[in-house]
Amino acid sequence: MSIKKKLILSNIGMIVIPIACLLIVEIIAGYLLFYVFGGEAEGENLKFFLTLRFAAMIIILLLTNGLLTYFVSRSILVPIKNLSVAARKISDGDLDYSVRTEKKDELGDLSNTFEDMRLKLKEAGAVQKQYERNRQELVASISHDLKTPLTSIKGYVSGVQDGVANTPDKLHRYMEKIKKNAHEMDSMIDELFLYSKLDLEELEFRFEEVNLETFFADYIEELSFQLEKGKGKAELILEGEGFLVEGDREKLHRVVMNITQNSLKYMDKTLKEIRITLVSSEDEVQVEIRDNGCGVSEGDLSHIFERFYRTDASRNSATGGSGLGLSIAKKIIEGHGGWIWAESAPGTGTSIYFALKKVK
Numbered sequence: 001m002s003i004k005k006k007l008i009l010s011n012i013g014m015i016v017i018p019i020a021c022l023l024i025v026e027i028i029a030g031y032l033l034f035y036v037f038g039g040e041a042e043g044e045n046l047k048f049f050l051t052l053r054f055a056a057m058i059i060i061l062l063l064t065n066g067l068l069t070y071f072v073s074r075s076i077l078v079p080i081k082n083l084s085v086a087a088r089k090i091s092d093g094d095l096d097y098s099v100r101t102e103k104k105d106e107l108g109d110l111s112n113t114f115e116d117m118r119l120k121l122k123e124a125g126a127v128q129k130q131y132e133r134n135r136q137e138l139v140a141s142i143s144h145d146l147k148t149p150l151t152s153i154k155g156y157v158s159g160v161q162d163g164v165a166n167t168p169d170k171l172h173r174y175m176e177k178i179k180k181n182a183h184e185m186d187s188m189i190d191e192l193f194l195y196s197k198l199d200l201e202e203l204e205f206r207f208e209e210v211n212l213e214t215f216f217a218d219y220i221e222e223l224s225f226q227l228e229k230g231k232g233k234a235e236l237i238l239e240g241e242g243f244l245v246e247g248d249r250e251k252l253h254r255v256v257m258n259i260t261q262n263s264l265k266y267m268d269k270t271l272k273e274i275r276i277t278l279v280s281s282e283d284e285v286q287v288e289i290r291d292n293g294c295g296v297s298e299g300d301l302s303h304i305f306e307r308f309y310r311t312d313a314s315r316n317s318a319t320g321g322s323g324l325g326l327s328i329a330k331k332i333i334e335g336h337g338g339w340i341w342a343e344s345a346p347g348t349g350t351s352i353y354f355a356l357k358k359v360k
Contacts (some may be wrong), residue, residue, distance in 0.1 A: 149181035198331035212243040232272030240280030258325035263291035295346035
């Protein structure tokens, strides 16, 4: 009930209830005084009756007005007090004080609106804390991943300066190691810069019509040449017709390259296999990139698209890479309005899927 209706009913009650109560008191008092006790309606008896009626009227008016005023004001002041307490607690940083109510009046709406604001502030606070934790983890991850090749470079430089590389062949090997580690650092910084641009949505996408059948046919040719050196193989499977999507060709190539290179790093089979399957439906093209590697455990599978996440608990960089490859792939696919996910069975291989909307 709205506050306006409460006030109107309260004012009506202050008139109707005293009149009704006074009539009841008059009937009862008259019945007892003049009928039960046989009094005459004149003289002292009448004077006593009028005095009793006046006293009853005063008492009824006081009780009625007092009780109605108390209950109406209580229904207004209690929610206001709760809101005041909640506002004070929120200003002190306590976001756990709830003012949710089932009341349907204006103060109930205000309390529930205040409650929604509290929940949003609490959620924003949790997001801010998570952001701060992510920032700290990001700084720690960058420091860790850059320090490893940098320490190696310093070690080889010291070896050269101290005369450890005392033959042309040894000096050449030291310089190659320095070059390799410097290249790793450069690639890591490039990927970090790309990820930050994607994360801030500052990277421009150059969309065009891309025929994924032709796109992957060219890529499979390149990949097959790479795998044949190690007696591996790559194949392309097409299911359905029409594989035309709108995308940024260069960035899609980055996605596929990141996925396949990640697969190749963790393959434990002698014969390495990559199978790419395109499935065309009415509205989208689904891409599956499957390897025959060691697979990913169920606990790791939900985290593989997180930045700097590696399935090896030691977080060493023996397999190379920055830990950003799949994170970048996810950002790029989402930038195309698509979605990406993974399925894996330990010991048999991993499939990375992504879907892109078809050109209408």
